[in-house]
Amino acid sequence: MEVNATANTAAKGAWSLLSSTPLVCYVILVLVGILGNGMVICVVGENILRQQKVYRSSDMILVNMAFSNLMVSVARNLLLMSPSMNWCQILMGIWVWLRCANVWSTFFVSAFHFQTLRRVAPPMASLNGSRGPPRSLLMGFVLLWSLNLIYSIPAFVFSTKGDKNATETLMLVSSTTRPLLGCLWDFPSTYSGLAFATASMVIHEIIPILLMSVTNLGSLITLYTHGSKHHPAHKSQGMPIMHRVPAERRAAKVILALIILFITSWGASVVSMNYFNYNRGPSSAYLLVVARFTNSGFIALSPFILAMGHRRLRAVILKCKC
Template identity: 65%
Template sequence: MAPQKKPVNISQRITSSPFYIMLYVVLVLLGNAGNTTVIAVVGQSLLQETGTVRSSDVILVNMAFSNLMVSLLRNTVLMVSDLGVEIFLSRDMCQFMMGLWVWVRSANVWSTFFLSAFHFQTLRRVAPPVINLHGPRGPPLSLILGFCLIWSLNLIYSIPAFIFSKNGNENSTETLMLVSSTTRPLLGCIWDFPSAYSGLAFATSSMILHESIPICLMNITNLGSLCTLYAHGHKRTVASQGEDAPVVSRIPAERRAAKVILALNILFISSWGTNVISVNYFNYNRGQSTEFLLIIARFVNMSFIAFSPIILAVGHRKLRAFIKSVLSHMI
């Protein structure tokens, strides 16, 4: 009897297509270069400021850092694997990397929501923020506490991923991964929960805590920001010269910021939704469109990380100036 031919998985299919490889490499490099640029440019402006640090810029650096970590620790590794480099990690390294991937991806989701929440809170202020010129220079304590909560709580949540994973083999099939990541085993690492129910419980809690809740909160804060801007717009026409002038004079800038944040959230939600639909179709249907949807899931999973720096550059003055300077020297 002839040996049974092993089915071609999504990794092999993408590796055999020059178009997929080229597109994948472009998206990964765009995400790495774009988020590094955001960190460098905005971070440098924060270090050069002599007055109070802009909290919004600190949040942008945190979000870009989380994007870069996901891109470097996962997407870049996937790109190297798809280029033909076969890497199979040991059990200990698989436990470390699987936990690390869950940690940075979960923190990335909440860091994205944090930007929306901060802008909504900023718009709700009825007066300009009080600036203490003689106080310590640095971000507010509440902002530092928020960052600590995001990274520490998600690290605690990812502990099961550090424990319940192992190294598989070449015949490991594509299975459900967590936090809307890809559906393929990565570097030979697979989940190894004690039972199917415990794995399902962790995947379900991951979907609720790090997908559904932050995305619902993004929608709520964005809607609240738009309503607040609408109310301030009416106030501006009535009290353009009154005591509310310092507040209403910021409306054009806040409106531009709201548009940028709205575009970021739309991009995040659309990439998340497309990926979830594709993954669940693969897990429960496996019809004729499975291969196509898995390919879609692979690329939309990177779209937010790749294109969010471009959206930020549209609304951030110093990023725009840096990009114009680079382009002028290239032309």
Template identity: 70%
Template sequence: MRTQLLDQKDTVKKGALVQLPPVLLAFYMILVLLGILGNAVVVCAVGEDMFRETRGARNSDMILVNMAFSSLMVSVMRNTLLIISDLGLKVTSSKNWCQFLMGIWMWLRSVNVWSTFFLSAFHYLTLRRLAPPIVNLTGTQGPPKTVVMGFGLIWSTSLLYSVPAFLFSTYGGENATETLMLVGTTTRPLLGCLWDFPSTSSGLVFATTSMVIHEIVPIVLMSGTNLSSLFILYTHGNKHPLTHNGQGTPAMHRVPAERRAAKVILALIILFITSWGANVVSVNYFNYNRGTSSTSLLVIARFSNSFFYAFSPMILAVGHRKLRTVIRSVITY
């Protein structure tokens, strides 16, 4: 929305920046630290395991690394800056910095959303024998074209989607306020950065379009593909005993392992939807009520936005032997 100079009693100042009490700040710092360390472990451990494969990288591991890397970058580029701001240090002070940060935030967040969907979709297509095999059996060291094209599509289209943030955001200054925060989790301004669309209607069109295309649609798709994967595994398990070596995809000869992978993906999706829903509901309440609970709900929105990044590595470790080994060695060190 276009920045307006209004009474600070009527609106929350500077992009709805809420200072956390010491206890909550400490808890938030723990969440952010978990997100950084956990996703860094996923990137390093799984990535190292990929490069050591003599017959080529596992496609599923490549997708896990891509998702964890996007989560890691969001934690570093967004959540750590919130902590620095809460500690009393000034983070942004110009329009150019706000345009850069808002663009990066939206780009990385969108990549993270679609990467989570990519994991679920690839598992579903593998079970249906429509995707490349889980392991590259050709003996070549290069990654499969399908996966690389998927990564390129996710990162490039998300970058195009974030272009409005590079163009239509600005620094609000000390006395600037906003009358409406954009609804979606990918478009919420922070750290004094405000939207500066040419008109209110253009801002609302962008907010609605971005939320539908880059949040609701991938959530519906990732839920649908994961439930379909579980249904395929359930029906196959009933029709074919585990000792049966009949027809089917190579993945279907590992039903217990694939069923565990589908459940891990389901847990990731539930965590993602819970975090996303709590964030959007809290921000919507702030937008349209501005009651006594507004500040508390904005705190909830900030925490819920970090839950997925903090706990998704733990969920991945449940279904990934290499991660479990690394985490066990770190704990017992």
């Protein structure tokens, strides 16, 4: 597959722009993301372990998303700090696996909230007295991580070491399968590489974004329909979740903010990388810096957005400020 040797100058320019103030800002952004998501895992995870009689599925999903954010951030930035590593197959495979799982973990938050609002009966766990975590949710986590691991196998198999700071045209189309540290794709043919890149863009970016937008819109519509105090008929339909309309409305707004932040981060990254790849104008190096910042923006800011809808997280953050 074709390698762009001309990427060398632009890539070096992008790194030179990440000096002094921009580099400090980027390091702070990365540290905030790592510490923030680590805090979500510790605080919410401790809450799950403390309440052993009742496993809150929403908390488990938040921990899963925070864990995927943390792994993506650690993997990306450890690789950037270790440019001499020559493990392209392992690095590219891990990146594709973690990034794809991260996208679907974000979708899980919106999908679970929509399913909760649509539930017309109490969950079975509360009826049969089961004290274990929901099996269906655990199975969902297993499928999420295992299926994405299987999907990343081509990244393990068809990656190779390229020239320093070189980049491969096709893979910059997608923010999920971007090249790392001169590691390139070496598929048997251009068509097979195009098929993998297109599938990544559709399956792991466009479809999850559409689904999370639709499910969140459905949640907002459901809350609007059943939340009015002037419609007592809705309250007699036996939906157990509707007595907590204000809290669920706040949760829906938090999820909406997460989705907007995710789409903004994803869109800015894709646009910046494709401008660099196909235009190579004077703004290319600057847009690569923009892509690098936006890739970390969602991971850094999502814990603070989650805190707006999670009482225990909010209490911990306020206590830290004091």
